[in-house]
Amino acid sequence: MIKLLKKTAITSIVLCSFLSAQAQTIPADPAVRTGKLANGFTYYIRHNEQPNKRVGLYLVNKAGSILEDEDQRGLAHFMEHMNFNGTKHYPKNELIDYLQKAGVRFGADLNAFTSFDETVYQLPIPTDDPAMFGTGLNIMRDWAQEATLDPPEIDKERGVVLEEERLGKGARDRITRQTFPVLLNHARYADRLPIGLDAVLTGFKPAVIKRFHHDWYRPDLQALIIVGDIDVNEAEKLVKAKFADLKNPANERPRTPYTIPLTGKIQFLAVTDKEQPDVSLDVIMKHEAPALKTEQDYLNSIKSNLLNNLIDTRRNAQLARLPNPAFTGVSMGIGGLLNNLDMFSFTVNVKQGQLQQGFAQAWRVLEGIKRYGFTEKELNRAKQNYLRGLQNAVSEQGKTPSVNFVKEYQNLFLHGEASPGITWEYQFTQDHIKGISLADITALMNSYLQSKDVDIIVTAPEKDKGGLPDSAIVSGWMNAIGEEKIESYREEQVVKPLLSDFPKPGKVVSREEIPQIGVTKLTLSNGLRVLLKPTDFKNDQIIYSAFSPGGTSLYDGTNFDAASNAGSLMSLMGLGSFNSVQLSQVLTGKVARSSASIGVRSENINASTTPQDIETALQLTYLQFTAPRKDTLMFKNTMDKAIAELATRYNNPNQVFADTINYVMSNYSPRYAPPTEVRLKAITLDRIYDIYRERFADAANFTFVFVGNFTIEKLQPLLERYLGSLPTTHQHEQPRNLGQHIPTGLLDKKVFKGLENKATVRVVLSGDYHFGPVANLQLKALSDILQIKILQHLREAESEVYSPQVSEGFNKLPQNRFAIIVQFGCAPRNVDHLVSLLQDEIKKLRENGPEADDIEKFKAQYQKSLEQALKDNSFWSAYISSQFENQDDPLQVQDLLKNANQIDAASLKQAAQVFLSGKNMITFELLPQKK
Secondary structure, eight states: OBOOSOOOOGGGOOOOOOOSSOOOBOOOOTTSEEEEOTTSOEEEEEEOOSSTTEEEEEEEESOOGGGOOGGGTTHHHHHHHHTTSOBSSSOTTHHHHHHHHTTOOBTTTBEEEEOSSOEEEEEEEEOSSHHHHHHHHHHHHHHHHOBOOOHHHHHHHHHHHHHHHHHHOSHHHHHHHHHHHHHTTTOGGGGOOTTOOHHHHHHOOHHHHHHHHHHHOSGGGEEEEEEESSOHHHHHHHHHHHHTTOOOOTTOOOOOOOOOOOOOOEEEEEEEETTOOSEEEEEEEEEEOOOSOBHHHHHHHHHHHHHHHHHHHHHHHHHTTOSSOSEEEEEEEEEEEETTEEEEEEEEEEOTTOHHHHHHHHHHHHHHHHHHOOOHHHHHHHHHHHHHHHHHHHHTTTSSOTHHHHHHHHHHHHHOOOOOOHHHHHHHHHHHGGGOOHHHHHHHHHHHHTOSOEEEEEEEEGGGGGGOOOHHHHHHHHHHHHHSOOOOOOOOOOOSOSOSSOOOOOOEEEEEEEGGGTEEEEEETTSOEEEEEEOOSOSSOEEEEEEEEOGGGGOOHHHHHHHHHHHHHHTTSOBTTBOHHHHHHHTTTOOEEEEEEEOSSEEEEEEEEOTTTHHHHHHHHHHHHHOBOOOHHHHHHHHHHHHHHHTTGGGSHHHHHHHHHHHHHTTSOGGGSOOOHHHHHTOOHHHHHHHHHHHTSOGGGOEEEEEESOOHHHHHHHHHHHTTTSOOOOOOOOOOOOOOOOOOSEEEEEEEOOSSSOEEEEEEEEEEOOOSHHHHHHHHHHHHHHHHHHIIIIIIITOOOSOOEEEEEEEOSSSOEEEEEEEEEEOGGGHHHHHHHHHHHHHHHHHHOOOHHHHHHHHHHHHHHHHHHTTOHHHHHHHHHHHHHTTOOGGGGGGHHHHHHTOOHHHHHHHHHHHTOOSSEEEEEEEOOOO
């Protein structure tokens, strides 16, 4: 995987400011064991038990595409691939084969990425087998310096890398290659995109990549990050024993610290492309981004966070309720650019023919901030939200996933950014955030807006080329707005609470225990059912969801379009007496989210919160049932935007392909035909409001599922008040079976759209089957094994694809149906060959059953995934909801591992007669448009 831009955390954005306190170095996190061997090899080791019995190993190399010689362009990334294609102790693809048998999935678990300045390898492995940790370190040792780089393997991998490059081709890639030289001030980075050049990738000699490996894969440029359920002392001993003998080259090349210079110039660029979906204008103000090392730096990073929050909130407050907006999207704020630069960026996407109007409407917001700054109330709310986010992180100490620490240690090694740990960060922020003033925020904002390095970039569809502005025109727009009379922002203050009057609570009328899985079922006096599973997986998390049968299946014609959009549209309008902006104010300092939606066969609630804020979340849910809000302006703006986007919807080949797939897969149902202006204009605010009220009128038809850190005794009174008081009609509606399913038979659908020499293929196998836990597991096993086989044959043997994907799905209701979906990208000339190879693999599985090795890999991966899922709140929430919605036995979860152990070649061969029969197969192909 290629990572084009360094993702700089907002906390690493540092600007100079004058502080009264003396600057001190930020202390290192004492939970991390850090060391450097005599050869320069660095290590970071941390014990962390989330997930339990797992450890993540990451090899970080300060070697990316920026170090490539002219004849090596693309070989930093190619080198990443070659470490998976043969090392001293794992020739050819034996490494992948070995790890798959240990339950490590290629791509999902075992992976790597190459960027401009670094290459990072990741390997999560189980630690319940002590030998595996030592094996993992051996693999890291091989990756550090023992790649074999066999010429035959190099030649095989050329096709894979070229196919990865092909996947990225399109309008965005073409535009990026034109804008990067401007954005990066024509620095070396602009000529070192990690994917490289075709001429190099197809023709380089093995000696050229060996030179790159010799020069840059060396211990003084490498670090090993180990985070997981391990003994730190023992891990350190092993690291010292295994990596101390790594050698630096005798005459090592100096690693030049490349940077991007600031030029003090204003640059303008207009780029058009036939497949660009809309017109956008970017204004980018570039700055130096110092490292995060001192307490003063950290205080400035807090200011940057607050400024971004303030800008985002103000932008939304002023633009969300603007009549007749000429834009379809606006963003602005501080962010990382690349290497030594960060930026303030302003982006506006506009409706057809309305660039000047859309730019002016958005730029006025920025001009208003520049003139008048922010208010004390805005700043106080931003501080509350920032502190609440840190408090949530502190509460999860001991339950934080290991992967969350890795990025910090990468930045510590690569850029010298401090990593003090969340305890220090929270305490420091508490001690200093009150002292941050409006003057500090204004000074920070001005330091960006006064930048002399400014890029103005316009991108547009090619048909609009003749009407685009030049640099002078855009500058004239800015100057004109600068001279306008703009009033200071005045927000409507919200002083009332979310709920002014508390509802009269209902009562729990029955209670049933399901002790085998730790679930309690409550029935409230209004008929609503609640399923509760308290857990200790997270300290500060409660998630809940709800379903009620019905959904859009109950509506036809224009009512269907209204129903299918009602949930998303109503969510934009606020609740009760609060519009969306006011609602955001009321929720300041709260971690509470609740969303209502209408699906095909049910209406749903999805919510997440914390033990501290659970009452607020339930109040939101209560209002979603009882007080949805009509907002004429928000409705009009949203529908106008949707209609405006139709004009260029089909510039994007992938959108054409997706619309085709959706329509065909619905068996050509008019419900799933692409949107049209006529259909969108037929949707009215009154109708979506009425449909929404209908769908949430009968609480007795709802089942709620709560999972997380709560006690039933404390939660029950809140459930009685906010759920037990919900209105009911006791109609108990059921969804209709509309008879829609994937078409039967053999179909081949070709879409000719796109300028690049690339194809996208999706193959869908489907049919009826006998729904059940064993059959569903067999379907997953065959899908996962097919994934293994096509990786081996389509990628490794034929070198004609990069990352083929196989997925499966199934439904019990309204009828038992399954689908296996295979998707990959490739050269158009190889489509028929690859589809034929796929059919051969399907035929082998059907006629011979899977090989023992592949079954072993599936079982190992399934067991490891299941172990983690059973300790995850999201898994239990989805599982309990699914079992009760499908009216299945909730205790089936107890047999998941037993069912997997019973899977064998004979049973899968029999299952393949159903799932891989090939009787119902649709092949979708997106091909370049014919000239």
